[in-house]
Structures are given as C-alpha cells and as structure tokens.
Amino acid sequence: MSLSDCNNNYIYLTGSEDYALNLAKLCERFATKEKRVLLITSRQQGMAKRYPWEAHNCSQYLTILQLVDVESTPLRMLEMQDSAESLCSPDLIVFDLQSLVLDALLRPVMQQCSTDKMVRQIAKCSASFVNYREILANPAGQKAGKSIDTIVVMSQEPYPMSAAQFKLLIGLYFHGNECHTNFAKLSAKIMVSQRFA
Template sequence: MNLSNCINNYIYLTGTEDYALNLAKLCERFAAKEKGVLLITSRQQGMAKRYSLDSKNCNKYLTFLQLVDVESTPHRLLELQDNAESFDPDLIVFDLQSLVLDALLRPVMQQCSTDKMVRQIAKCSASFVNYREILANLHVQKAGKSIDTIVVMSQEPYPMSPAQFKLLIGLYFHGNECHTNFAKLSSRILATQGFA
C-alpha cells in the first residue's frame, strides 16, 4: 500500500469569516458516525463553549489538543508523535490560523521580528507534517483505513510575505488539495470517508 492511498491532505485557506462553526459541524458529523477526530487548535475552549457539540459522541470520538502558543507547539506535536500508536483518528484538523492569530495578539510576539515569527510558523508546520507522516506509516503497516487531514491557514499571508507563504506551502504542504470554500472541502472529505 502506498502512503498516498491512506492519507488525504487538504489546506483550507480561510478568509475573514469565522470558520469555527463549520469546523465544529464537520467534527460533529464525524463523531456521530463514530469516527475519530483530532482537533489541534488554540481555539478549543471557544469552540466548546460557543457551539453545543453533542457531548456523548464528541467526548468519545473527538479529541482536542489545546495549544497554548506558537512557541510550544512543536514540542506538543512531538509529544503527540510519541503516542501516535495509541490514537487512531479518521480526521485530523491542524488549526494553524488560530495559532498565528493568537501570536499576533500577544504583546511579546508583537515585539519580535517578522523573521522570528515566520520561523515559529515553519517549525509548527514541520512538526505537524512529521506527525502526519508517522500516522501514515502506521496505517500502511496496519493496512488500515484512510486519514483525512486539514490545515487551516489564512488567505492573507501576513505576517509572512507572499513569497514566504508560497515557500511554506511548497516545503511542507506541497501536493495538498487547497480549498477556499469550506462546504466543498467538507463534501470532499465526507465522500472520501464513505458518508452517505
């Protein structure tokens, strides 16, 4: 079995709209079908409070990895890699956008250079890609089901330059299917997972 047969990678480029509701609905649909979801975000508290997720299924099938800040995210994702065999998600959402927004609002990060911020974003991206590859290899060994991954990013490259943004996607997310319409992305993922 080829790695590309067991993992489907997507990028969702969000505009100015609040994507949390759409994301919560997609996660809830997976949980209702008893499919595991791993949501890696710094918005977890806000999503849980703002949207009433079906607690029974969501508690059982939806796992949140609460990220504190952009600086500690690579370490948190490394811990996740160490425990990759213990969790078998069908959908992984890496909300990179929430990390970037939180970092831009923190006074400490506002004072750091743009280059330092870009390096932090690149480290987070690299850590997520490493985790995703470990999961893909585990699924090949088990001849398991496919995994869908979504990386949520902004359509606006700031704090990166347009060239840095293209480089980030080229280095870490080359070949990922890119979407700007969440409904189309959601339909595509539901189809790959065999939802009726």
C-alpha cells in the same frame, strides 16, 4: 502502503476569522458517524462555549488538543508523535494553524519580535505537524485500507509572512495538498472519502 494511499491532505484557506463554526459542524458530523477526529487548535475553549458538542459522541470520538502558543507547539506535537502508536488512529485530523497565528499576533511578546522570528515559528509548527502526519501514515501503525483525511487551516492573507514566504511554506511542508477556499466543497469531498451515506 504509501503516504498518499492512506492520507488525503487538504489546506483550507479561510477568508475570515469566523471559520470555527464550520470546523465544529464537520467535527461533530464525524463524531455522530462514529469516526474519530483529532482537532489541533488554540481555540478549544472558545469553540466549546460557542458551539455545544453533542456530549456522548464527542467525548468518545473527538479529541481536542489545545495548543497554548506558537512557541510550544512543536514540543506538543513531538509528544504526540511519541504516543501516536498507543492512540487510536483518527479518521480526520484538523490542524488549525490559523488559530495559532492569530493568537501570536495578539500577544505583546510576539508583537515585539521580528517578522522573521514569527515566520520561523510558523514553519516549525508546520514541520512538526507534517512529521506527526507521516508517523500516522506509517504502514506499521495504519489499519489496512483506512483513509485519514487531514485539513490544515490557514488564512488567504499571508501576513505576517510575505507572499513569497507563504508560497515557500506551502511548497516545503504542504506540497501536493489540495487547496480549498470553499468549506462546503471541501467537506463534501471529505464525506465522499470517508464513505458517508
């Protein structure tokens, strides 16, 4: 079983910061269908306050990994890799890279660092997520015939990266991922992949 056999990998290019509601609805829909979701974001508390999860299903089927900042994310992802074999394999993984970038841009420490340093941090986060995704796709840890869908949330605007750096990031780490700008169409495609009624 190859990576492409068990993973359907998508990029959602959001045109605004107000994408959390769509993510919350998709995650909750998975949970109500008893599908396991891993949401990797720095917006956990804000999402929990704004969008009430259905308590029973979400506590059982939704795991939220709250990232603190862009600098510590690669280490957190490495810790997840170490424990990947002992965890139940998710059906959907959402990596909210955009939340990390937005948080970094608002922090005075990161505002003072060079653009190149910021771009390197974003690249490290992307690489660590891809490594984790590949571990989950390993045949030894993968249930036969199980499909894992992954969504990486990024902005349509490349800032703080240049357009060339943005293309390079996607080419290096997310080559072959299907890009979407319409969340409804992306959700519908994932529902088909997961055989939702």
